[in-house]
Amino acid sequence: MDVFRITIAAFDKSGVGRNLQPHAWMTAGNVTAVAGDFVGVNNYGFGGLDGHRGFLLSVAEWQAMNYLANMSEAASRSKSAMTSNAIEISGLRKIYRGSKGEPEKEALKGIDLNIPQGSVFGLLGPNGAGKSTLINILAGLVLKSEGKVKIWGFDQDENPRMSRASIGVMPQELNLDPFFTPRGALEVQAGLYGVAAKDRDSDGILKMIGLEDKAEAYARTLSGGMRRRLLLGKALVHHPHILVLDEPTAGVDIELRQMLWENVRKLNRQGMTIILTTHYLEEAEEMCDEIAIINHGEVVARDTTANLLGSLDAKTMVIQPSVPPETLPDAAGITVEKRAGGAIALGYNSKTTTAEQVLQAVHAAGISISDVKTEQADLEDVFLDLTRSR
Numbered sequence: 001m002d003v004f005r006i007t008i009a010a011f012d013k014s015g016v017g018r019n020l021q022p023h024a025w026m027t028a029g030n031v032t033a034v035a036g037d038f039v040g041v042n043n044y045g046f047g048g049l050d051g052h053r054g055f056l057l058s059v060a061e062w063q064a065m066n067y068l069a070n071m072s073e074a075a076s077r078s079k080s081a082m083t084s085n086a087i088e089i090s091g092l093r094k095i096y097r098g099s100k101g102e103p104e105k106e107a108l109k110g111i112d113l114n115i116p117q118g119s120v121f122g123l124l125g126p127n128g129a130g131k132s133t134l135i136n137i138l139a140g141l142v143l144k145s146e147g148k149v150k151i152w153g154f155d156q157d158e159n160p161r162m163s164r165a166s167i168g169v170m171p172q173e174l175n176l177d178p179f180f181t182p183r184g185a186l187e188v189q190a191g192l193y194g195v196a197a198k199d200r201d202s203d204g205i206l207k208m209i210g211l212e213d214k215a216e217a218y219a220r221t222l223s224g225g226m227r228r229r230l231l232l233g234k235a236l237v238h239h240p241h242i243l244v245l246d247e248p249t250a251g252v253d254i255e256l257r258q259m260l261w262e263n264v265r266k267l268n269r270q271g272m273t274i275i276l277t278t279h280y281l282e283e284a285e286e287m288c289d290e291i292a293i294i295n296h297g298e299v300v301a302r303d304t305t306a307n308l309l310g311s312l313d314a315k316t317m318v319i320q321p322s323v324p325p326e327t328l329p330d331a332a333g334i335t336v337e338k339r340a341g342g343a344i345a346l347g348y349n350s351k352t353t354t355a356e357q358v359l360q361a362v363h364a365a366g367i368s369i370s371d372v373k374t375e376q377a378d379l380e381d382v383f384l385d386l387t388r389s390r
């Protein structure tokens, strides 16, 4: 039986969207529509409470309506099956059974993690932390051992088809069939996901990933960068709500990296939730609104990027003396280090020492300051702090 995802919106008399059901579904010739508490059934719409009119929208129309509906939804906080989380994970464990005498491996040790809708969410962690295992479970490529996973409100076990339809994954490894052309690869992928011919947009995707001229070239003649772009395109054929990128820029050149991030930002602006793993901490810092750091199969930190960066208490104040100092500052709780060009770096813990006290120590040493700046911890510091020696 074919099941199609449809979107239903109800409007009040003023034409303002009041309720939107992006995860309603239909089977051919049979529509079940839910607006608020009202259930109506017919082929082309439904009546609603208080004279609301109902419409079935195509996916494209839905995307256009999404913004309006989000606003009115937020305003009315209407009851909805959907929470504001794109992904909800609780108690997720993965134990790989050891083969050929190898011991079993607990790759995920009870992960609880919610990923908000609309975010660019970073999954960071050292090699072997369990990032790919987590992503592959989301993608339906690896079977979990225990726990619950909800994707776009759909429980993975109760509604595998819908949860899978909500997410698109760009894998790290290049797994393209060398005999498909880019257009062919996109069409086959769309077929796998049951995307009807009229809902396919291979041309649009080829354009977006910059492979229009290569649409009919064999994949084996494409450069590494082109193949990677094609993988991004394949992840998008079924218009997923959530796009997952596993180390998308590992080993790619700067140009491709920029192109990828431009596309990702654009998709995010259009409302797509983005989840990515990356080894490049600078990139996570720049791209991600929120970050979870995973170590040995556990979430050791999860916060907004800004909060994570602010979470380190170690601060550094760098001063440029107006004349070379005779004595260096000397006070409890402050470390002193000479830098190139006569600058002095003063390290302190912001929990126990104030910037004022650091400045006082500088003045007490008879140093007049021509310039001063502070150095914030970067994500790498946070990362090392959290994953070191644990």
Ligand code: ADP
Binding pocket: 096, 097, 105, 106, 107, 125, 126, 127, 128, 129, 130, 131, 132, 133, 134
């Ligand atoms: P990451 O992506 O963070 O580098 P992975 O999820 O790939 O980490 O791996 C997490 C742990 O699980 C590692 O110790 C890895 O060796 C192990 N692992 C991953 N895949 C398998 C597998 N198919 N069989 C056995 N162990 C695996």
Ligand code: MG
Binding pocket: 131, 132, 133
């Ligand atoms: Mg990995």
